[in-house]
Structure formats: C-alpha cells, structure tokens
Amino acid sequence: MRLRALFVLLLAGSAAAQQRALFDVDDFVDPRQHDVPLFSSRLVIGGAWNFVDDYRPANEDVGFVHVANSFYVRNFQFDYKHSEVLGEDPPPLHACACDPPIYFPTPPPRDATPAAPPAGSRNTLQAAWYVPVGGEDRIPVMLRYRLTWSRQAFDVPVTAPQSDDVLSRRSGREQTFGLDGDVYVPMFGRYGYGSFQYAKNSRRGPVEDRTQQELVYTSRPPGTTWKGMLFRATLSVGAVSDRGGTAINMINPYFEVFLHERTTRANFHLVWSPQFLNSGARGWETTHQIALFADRALLLKLVR
Amino acid sequence: MPGRFAIAIFLCSLTLHAQTPAPPPRPLAVSNAVVYINDAYCSDAQNVRIVIDDDDRVPYPLTGSGQERTVITPGYKFDATHSKASLYFGDMHTDCVRAEPDWTNRRAKFVFNRCSRKAVRNITIRSSQLIRISYFRYLPAGDPGTVPCHPRASFFSNDMPPVEAVRDQDEELVLQLDFTKPLPDRDGLRLSAILRVVEGAKKGKRVALGPDRIVEVLAVQRAYGTSAPPTFSSLAIDLDKQKMRELNNPRLELDITYLKREQR
Numbered sequence: 172m173r174l175r176a177l178f179v180l181l182l183a184g185s186a187a188a189q190q191r192a193l194f195d196v197d198d199f200v201d202p203r204q205h206d207v208p209l210f211s212s213r214l215v216i217g218g219a220w221n222f223v224d225d226y227r228p229a230n231e232d233v234g235f236v237h238v239a240n241s242f243y244v245r246n247f248q249f250d251y252k253h254s255e256v257l258g259e260d261p262p263p264l265h266a267c268a269c270d271p272p273i274y275f276p277t278p279p280p281r282d283a284t285p286a287a288p289p290a291g292s293r294n295t296l297q298a299a300w301y302v303p304v305g306g307e308d309r310i311p312v313m314l315r316y317r318l319t320w321s322r323q324a325f326d327v328p329v330t331a332p333q334s335d336d337v338l339s340r341r342s343g344r345e346q347t348f349g350l351d352g353d354v355y356v357p358m359f360g361r362y363g364y365g366s367f368q369y370a371k372n373s374r375r376g377p378v379e380d381r382t383q384q385e386l387v388y389t390s391r392p393p394g395t396t397w398k399g400m401l402f403r404a405t406l407s408v409g410a411v412s413d414r415g416g417t418a419i420n421m422i423n424p425y426f427e428v429f430l431h432e433r434t435t436r437a438n439f440h441l442v443w444s445p446q447f448l449n450s451g452a453r454g455w456e457t458t459h460q461i462a463l464f465a466d467r468a469l470l471l472k473l474v475r
Numbered sequence: 476m477p478g479r480f481a482i483a484i485f486l487c488s489l490t491l492h493a494q495t496p497a498p499p500p501r502p503l504a505v506s507n508a509v510v511y512i513n514d515a516y517c518s519d520a521q522n523v524r525i526v527i528d529d530d531d532r533v534p535y536p537l538t539g540s541g542q543e544r545t546v547i548t549p550g551y552k553f554d555a556t557h558s559k560a561s562l563y564f565g566d567m568h569t570d571c572v573r574a575e576p577d578w579t580n581r582r583a584k585f586v587f588n589r590c591s592r593k594a595v596r597n598i599t600i601r602s603s604q605l606i607r608i609s610y611f612r613y614l615p616a617g618d619p620g621t622v623p624c625h626p627r628a629s630f631f632s633n634d635m636p637p638v639e640a641v642r643d644q645d646e647e648l649v650l651q652l653d654f655t656k657p658l659p660d661r662d663g664l665r666l667s668a669i670l671r672v673v674e675g676a677k678k679g680k681r682v683a684l685g686p687d688r689i690v691e692v693l694a695v696q697r698a699y700g701t702s703a704p705p706t707f708s709s710l711a712i713d714l715d716k717q718k719m720r721e722l723n724n725p726r727l728e729l730d731i732t733y734l735k736r737e738q739r
Contacts, residue, residue, distance in 0.1 A: 197708040203661045204714055211710050241710070303660070308615045308623035310649070310662055313703040353704045364704040394698035394705045396672060399691065401698045401707055429707040431694065433687055436716070438709045468713050 192254060192293075193219060193442060194237050196466045200248070201313045202301050208244040208474040215239070217464020222258070222287075223446050225347065225372055226385065226411050226421055228458045229287035233258040235464070248315075250297040258290030263328045264341060264378065274329070274341075274378045282415030282451030285381045288325055288345050288374065295321035304355055314353035319370075322346045327377045343376025364391040368409075383413040387421065401429040415451015422447040437467040503555040503576045506548045508583035510537055510562070517564055517590035518542045524563045525585070527553050531612070531626035531638075534563050555583035559624045561614065566734040567591055568640035570617040571624035589618045594643035596679065596733045598666065600635055600650065603726035607631045609657035610638060613647040627657035640734065641666065652689075653722055662702040668692050669729065671699075676731055684727040686719035 194215050215237040222233040237254040266272045279286055297319045305311030326342040349370035355362055366389040373382045387409030394403035407423040414420065428441045442462040449455045510525060512518040518541060524534035525546050533551075537544040555576040562569045567590055574583040600608060611627035630636075641648050651663035669676050669684070672692050676682045684692065693715050697706050719725070 197706045198710055199703065199706040199708045200711050200714065201662070201703050203702075204711060209714070211713075213709065309613060310702045311660055315704075355704075364700055366704065391700070391704050393700050394707070396695045396698065401694065403698060403705060403707065427707065429698075431691075431709075431712055436713070438707075438712070440707075466709050468710070471710070471713050471717065473717070 192235075192237070193223075193444060193460065193462050194235050194254070194464050195239065195252065195295075196438070196440065198239060198241055198248070198250065199315060200243055202243070202246045203313065205243065205473065208242065210470070210472045210474065211239075211241045211243075211468060212470040213239045213241075213466055214469050215464055215466040217440070217462060219460060219462035219464075221458050221460045222256070222462075223444075223458050223460045224256075224287040225370075226383075226446065226448060227285050227287040228446075228448075228456075229258065229290070231258050231290075233290055238469075246301040248297070248299040248301070248317075250295070250299075252295040252297070253292065254295070255292050256290040261289035261325070261327050263330045263335070263337070265332045266329050266338065267332060275332070278379045280452055281413070283453060284414050284448055284450045284456070285374070285383065288323055288343070289327065291323060291325045293321055293323040295319060312355050314355060316352040317350070319349040319351070320346070321349075325377070341377035343374065345372065345374040347372040365389060366391060381413060383411055385409060385411045385421075399430065403427050403429075411448075414448075416449060420449035435467070437465050439463075439465050500556040500576070502557070503578065503581065503583075504552040505555045505582050506550075506552050508546050508548075508555070508560075508574065508585055509577065509580075510544045510546060510560075511584070511586045512542055512544065512562070512590070513586065513588045514590045516592070517567060520564045520567075522565060525560050526563065526626050527551075527560045528558050529611075529624055529626050531610075531628040537562075553583065558583065559622055560585050561624060561626065562587060562590075563639055564590065566595055566640060568595060568614075568642060568646075570621035571614055572620060573622050586620075588620060591617070591642060593645065594733065595640040596643065596731050597637045597639055598641055598648060599637040599730035599732070601728040601730075602633050603728075604723050605631070605633055606653055606722055606725055607655055608635060609651040609654040610663075611649055611651075611657040611659045612638070612641065613649070613659075614642075615645055617645070625659045627659065629654065629656050637730075650727075652725065653718070662696070664689060664692060665696055665701060668696045668699070668701070670731075671695065676729070679731050679733045681728060681730045684729065686716075686722075686724040686726070689725075689727065690715045690719060 196215055218234045220232045222229045234257040239252045241250045265275045297317055299315050299317035301313050301315050303311040303313050324344045326340045328337045329339045329341055330337055347370055351366055351368040354365045368387045370385045387407050389407040391405050394401050405425045409421045410419055411421050423446045425444045430439045444460045446458045523537045526534050535546050535548050537546050539545055555574050558574045559571045561571045569587050569590055572585055574585055577584045609629040611625045614624050616623045648666040649663040669692055672695050673682045694712050
C-alpha cells in the first residue's frame with residue numbers, strides 16, 4: 172500500500188526541477204496571450220538557505236540578484252539571463268611545495284557528490300519553442316520545449332600551506348547545456364502535465380575537472396489558491412551521473428507559495444525544496460533548501 | 476526470413492491504408508431539417524430551439540410536437556452531411572449530434588436519443604465598459620452517437636443576452652474579452668475558475684469582477700494548468716494587467732442563475 176502511495180505521489184507530483192536555478196522565476200507565456208512580439212526585463216532579488224546549485228549542495232546560505240531578459244515572438248521565446256549569487260568567498264587552496272603540486276582541501280572523491288562551484292556570476296542563454304497539442308473536445312494545451320546554455324567562470328586564490336600569502340590564482344569555468352520539454356500524458360483516467368529535463372554540466376578547474384549528466388522527470392499537478400495566494404507542489408525524480416551508483420539518485424519535492432502584490436506589482440515567492448541525493452561515497456543525504464525572493468518587471472514592451 | 480517479409484508487407488499495407496483515407500461524403504446544402512427527440516423525458520417539451528453549426532446567437536425554433544419535429548433556417552444553408560446541432564429546452568441543453576443526410580427529401584436529419592439531466596444555469600454578463608465580449612462553450616461528447624461541439628457568439632454591448640443552460644458538470648464556458656470573434660483554440664476567462672475563486676459565485680449570487688479580480692482569476696487558471704502546464708508566470712500576470720488597462724479597467728457583473736439541479 173505504501174509502495175502504491177509512493178508510486179502515485181511520484182507520478183502525480185512534480186517539480187520545477189533544478190536545472191534552472193531556484194530563483195529563475197516562471198517565464199512561461201502562452202503565445203495565444205499576445206498577438207505581437209513581446210519584450211520583458213525582470214529583476215529577482217532574494218536569499219536562500221542551504222542553497223543547492225544543480226544538485227550540488229553549496230553548504231552555505233546565499234543572496235542572489237537575477238535579471239531575466241526575454242523576447243517572445245510568435246511561438247518562440249529567447250532569453251538572456253544574468254545572475255549573481257552572493258555567498259562567502261571561496262576558501263583559499265593551499266598548495267604543497269611538491270611537483271606536481273597537491274592542493275588542499277582535496278576535492279570530493281569521484282563517487283561523491285561534487286562540490287558546488289563558488290558563488291559568483293552566471294550567464295544563461297535560452298531558446299524555446301511553444302507547441303499546441305490537443306483535440307476537438309478541449310482547448311489545445313500549449314507545451315514548451317527549451318534549450319539552455321549557461322556559463323560561469325570563477326577563480327580561487329592559492330596560498331602557501333603555512334601562510335595566508337596568495338601565491339597565485341587558479342581559474343575555472345563551468346558550462347551547462349540543457350534540454351527540457353513539457354509532456355501532457357494520460358494518468359489514472361485523466362491527463363496530467365510533466366516535464367523531462369536533460370542537462371550536461373562540465374566543469375574545468377580550479378583543481379579537477381568533473382562532468383555530470385542529469386535526466387530528470389518532473390510531475391506537475393495543478394496548483395491551488397487560498398486567500399489570494401497560489402500554492403503548488405511538484406516532484407522531480409531523476410538520475411545524476413558522476414557521483415557513484417546508478418539509477419535514481421535524486422528525489423526533489425518542491426513547494427511554493429506565490430503572492431502577487433497589486434500595489435507594488437511585485438511577486439513574492441516562498442519555496443521549500445528538500446533534495447534527497449544519493450552518492451556512492453555517502454549514501455542518501457538531504458538538503459532542505461528554503462528560499463524567499465521577490466520579482467518585478469523592469470520593462471514590459473509589446474512591439475506593435 | 477519469410478516472417479520478416481510478411482511483416483514488411485503488413486507494414487507497407489498499413490502505410491498505404493493510412494495514405495488513402497475514405498473520400499469525404501458529398502455535401503448537401505439545405506436549410507431545413509427533421510429532428511427526432513427519442514427521450515420520453517423531454518420529447519413533449521415546448522419551445523425547443525436548435526443551434527446549428529455552433530452559432531449560439533441564432534437558435535432556431537422547432538415546429539411540431541412529440542418525437543418528430545422540423546426546423547427551417549431561413550437564409551442559412553448548412554451541410555446535411557456534416558453539420559452539428561444541439562437543442563435548448565429552456566432548462567436543458569443536449570449534447571451535440573452530427574447531421575445525417577436525407578437525400579430523398581433533400582433535408583438534414585438530427586437524432587437526439589437522450590436529453591441531459593445535468594444541472595444547468597443561465598449566465599448573464601454585464602460590463603461597465605463598452606467592450607466586445609465573445610464566448611464559446613466546450614461541450615464534450617457524452618452519450619454514444621454524440622460529438623463534441625463549441626457553441627459560440629460575440630457581442631459588442633454592455634448588456635449581452637444570457638448564455639443559456641450552461642451545464643454544471645461537464646461544460647466549460649470561456650469568456651474572451653476584446654475578441655472580435657470567439658476563438659475556440661484560445662483560452663479566456665473560464666466560468667469554472669470564476670466559480671472556484673469568486674466567493675458566492677457557486678451559490679448563484681450576482682458577482683462583480685473588477686480588473687484585479689479578473690487578473691487573479693486568470694492567474695489561478697494558469698496555476699491550475701487549464702491550457703498549459705501549471706505555472707506561476709509573473710510575466711503572464713503583468714500582461715493581463717496591461718490588457719485590463721488597455722480596456723479601461725472593465726468591471727464585469729455576472730448573474731449566475733441555477734435553472735435546474737441534477738436529475739437522475
């Protein structure tokens with residue numbers, strides 16, 4: 172019975188999966204809502220406790236500023252997004268006086284969850300295509316398919332083992348290429364929404380290179396409303412490579428409360444997103460990520 | 476090897492079959508029809524009107540009584556091989572059926588085997604601004620032999636005639652503000668969302684929807700995932716607000732009057 176309940180939950184739940192950052196607010200705009208091209212610039216500001224970056228716990232609380240510029244024309248959407256994650260400075264690397272040098276702290280082993288990249292700035296480009304799907308007996312539903320490419324560069328100071336003198340800096344970069352698409356599937360006699368995400372994340376430096384691939388299904392049940400607030404719960408389940416083990420090693424329920432404030436035209440989000448991650452070295456670990464942030468349009472222009 | 480050959484032939488035949496659909500029936504343009512009402516629950520009803528080809532503005536009255544009735548549509552020709560129709564009985568609205576051609580008498584034949592027992596209500600809409608309001612109704616196929624249809628109409632008036640006998644359970648009424656004509660492939664303000672969000676609407680009270688309330692109802696619809704995956708899109712809310720400003724912040728009044736509760 173419990174297994175069955177879990178199965179139902181897995182299928183009926185959904186998650187705004189973490190391929191996109193937690194603070195990257197929904198930007199789905201049904202092309203049927205605008206007859207002319209549309210440009211929008213949006214600012215997001217907030218903070219997150221126990222921040223998780225692409226299924227890698229950062230083990231710190233962060234603040235963030237995010238600007239999303241989106242252009243919608245017909246059934247297409249193009250985005251340029253810039254985000255600044257503000258956390259503690261990365262701890263310096265200590266290098267031993269040996270050849271080749273060994274850096275401390277040593278990076279997590281190959282069968283462990285990789286460390287999140289240092290807090291910093293990230294640029295993202297996206298292109299999306301909206302596709303109507305449906306028959307005669309209901310309004311066609313609009314699904315979105317999207318390509319994402321993001322890039323982040325960082326550098327870390329290197330000091331001598333017994334001193335704080337910076338000997339050099341080691342740089343690194345990380346880029347992610349992702350695909351995600353909505354699905355509309357029959358489920359228990361009704362239709363339900365979900366999304367598939369695939370992403371390949373490659374990091375070079377500052378000490379070692381790691382590449383992880385993610386394949387995640389997110390089930391997206393209907394939200395609900397109470398006293399002017401919107402609520403939703405989603406559930407993502409997936410496999411993330413390069414951390415030991417195979418099969419499903421990521422489960423991510425996601426709960427969000429959304430409030431649109433009429434006077435300021437700002438939108439407030441409260442998110443609780445516990446991530447259950449499994450690695451060969453440390454087994455299942457849970458990170459309770461909580462975020463509070465607000466977004467507001469900086470510019471909204473219909474190009475008539 | 477022969478097995479593979481057989482499978483190849485089978486697949487080829489399937490492909491050929493898929494590429495050669497049956498030719499559509501020859502059209503028969505008519506402006507009269509015979510209507511059969513085969514349900515004793517409603518076959519004696521008076522003042523029965525028929526909506527043909529989803530044009531909800533012009534329900535044509537049936538003449539005669541009992542099971543077999545007739546209708547004439549002066550000035551309007553419809554295809555007796557393909558048109559759809561539904562019946563209004565005042566406090567009832569049937570599912571839609573497809574016309575059958577009567578080649579001998581050169582007329583259409585509509586056969587209604589069952590009248591809906593579902594709860595219905597009339598919806599009267601008034602607007603504070605003179606804006607064009609279109610609506611369409613999504614009636615799904617119900618009993619065997621029925622087909623889905625979308626009766627629709629458009630008005631440019633502060634006080635449009637009531638939308639009649641909207642079914643409680645299985646019908647969706649979609650209001651499209653500032654649409655010059657109803658577009659069933661687009662979403663709009665859904666009655667089901669208004670009933671969910673606006674207090675008193677479910678009980679059949681008169682409710683007022685200001686521009687902020689309209690935006691809220693639309694946001695709830697998107698969160699519920701009525702015509703796209705559930706989303707809390709802030710930009711979509713901003714777009715709705717801009718639309719309301721362009722329409723001079725209309726205020727809608729909806730009178731939702733129950734005509735009949737569910738019958739068994």
